[in-house]
Amino acid sequence: MSDNRLGLAGKFRYLAERARRIDIKSVAERAKEVHEQHGTWAPRAFADMLWSAARHDVAFQDYVDYDFAILTKDERATYMTHPVSMQLAARFAKKDKRVLFENKIEFNRVFDRFLKRDWLVVEAGNADAVQAFAERHGTIIAKVPVSHMGLGVRRYHAADVTDWAAFHRGLLERDELLLEEVIEQHADLAAVCPGTVNTTRVTAFFDGQDVHILAVAQKFGRGAVSDQMSYGGFYTMLHPEDGRAFGPGYDSHGHVHEKHPDTDFPIAAFRLPFFDDVKAFVKEVARVVPEVQYVGWDIVVTPEGPVLVEGNWGAGVYENKPSVTGIRTGHKPRYKAAIGF
Template identity: 80%
Template sequence: MPSTGLSLGPKLRYLVERARRIDVGSVIERAKEVHEQHGKAVPLVVADMLWSAARRDVAFQDYVDYDFAILTREERATFMTHPVSMQLAAKYAHPDHRVLFENKIEFNRRFDRFLRREWLVVEAGNADAVRAFVEKHGTIVAKVPVSHMGLGVHRYHAEEVQDWAAFHRGLLERDEILLEEVIVQHPDLAAVCPGTVNTTRITAFNDGSDVHILAIAQKFGRGAVSDQMSFGGFYTMLDDAGHAIGAGYDSHGHVHEKHPDTGFPIAQFQLPFMEEVRAFIDRVARIVPQVQYVGWDVVVSPDGPVLVEGNWGAGVYENKPSVTGIRTGHKPRYRKAIGF
């Protein structure tokens, strides 16, 4: 196992790069959001945000999302932040193995037995195979192999295709060359949002012996092909038993006591098959031991969990105190498991 702790070098490089790219206007706009939410003076918020970024590794959006303006210094210290997560990702993902998580086709090949769905790569000359695949499944998901935040993902319906040669050609031109069978989600997930396959983000760390689950976030869509925020999605944190700890929220200031489309009370959500999900993560996290810190996206189907993808740049999903009433975050769990 690599040595524990985060070295000073990556942090200094991050701070220098962040200072070079700082957008003062963006900082002020975020400070205004904080003022509207919590009544704090904008100049004081700006100063606090800059101080927190420089000294506490707090991204500006983290400051807004996790309600730092109303937290004490001790409470703030319990929250995981994106800069710290980025440093962990860089330290605990061997560069030679990151491509397995960056390229969806390579990921599918390595983790095929955990996907539990059919998939096909679009290539020159396989228009007939593409047609057969799409017609077999009726609706499929097409993905760009390298993308982020749910971008480059589209749904296609066989009944809407008039020219299969043109359809095949269009997939190649748009680089939507990974086709997948649509995942059937558990009825408990469909009850919240039936139009989107709602994924569970499980951030985990493989210390070489044990796999530690650090945080669990349940994402919900709004009927689009993806549940990412760029598609109108939001999330809620789950406790160790898989139960929501409060309402849903996003990084755009929206809070959802109930799902906007179905009226489902988000705080009442319970992830089914939670014990099976834990065992599933323990297995998948050991497949590529050279990448220890991963944000795993899974979907619970009627028969148990299936794997969507893994993110070596795990990102951060955290508690929002003004929504849940809980004024602490998950960082102590990260520290205990990883030792930084």
């Protein structure tokens, strides 16, 4: 295996940038949140956050989300953090290939055979094609080509459109240039939240020969067009071996969901269907652009099996929350075993 150690120069640059942009008020607010959740003296939590960020690459929100205040040093060391993930992403994604993941239209062109759904690019002069596409599918998803955190995504119903020329013009003005057929999710996912297509985030690493599944998170929406937290969504971690939920769901805003708020489905009872197919599917898509090795793949399981939504070269981090699941270890050992950093 090649030397995949994270470079000290890159780490120092990252820490210097964080130090320059540090928001003391924000850190103090997070320390207060830690005190409210775990009873830790706020000044102690504040100091520990700063030390953990500088010495162990722990983002302030990671410290809160993963309950570092109640973990031992050895337990903390098992958790993947956003700063470490960002360093890995920068190291294992060739700059000239990142656009294939950053631009949703480019992504669809490259990964078209894995999408398994109809899609259309909105262009000047194709209002008739847009009308035909929308009327064929009834409900469609419109996306801004470059966006983050599920923003720039809207849902439209053909029956609501009375002026197709104006609708087409509006799509162009709002930069909603990618239209997609709505994915039909598996009944097991619809049982949890039928109003949102609930995605599975599979973080994987391609070492040039093998594809390693590092972590699997199941996201659930609240009926909106996206299951991201910015739309009220939350997640639970799934066991990488069999797709069973670790426990209840949670988000980065202090909300814990033993049951889905809208359907009363017990989140800990969830098990992702077609899980072996999902892992095989990711091991196939991860080889398409070998220059981008570390990716967070968003998958939806349909009645026929997995389909691809998008890939994120900045994979982000989804981790276990000890106070919710009772499990006091994270996924970092899996990352280290696969990547060798």
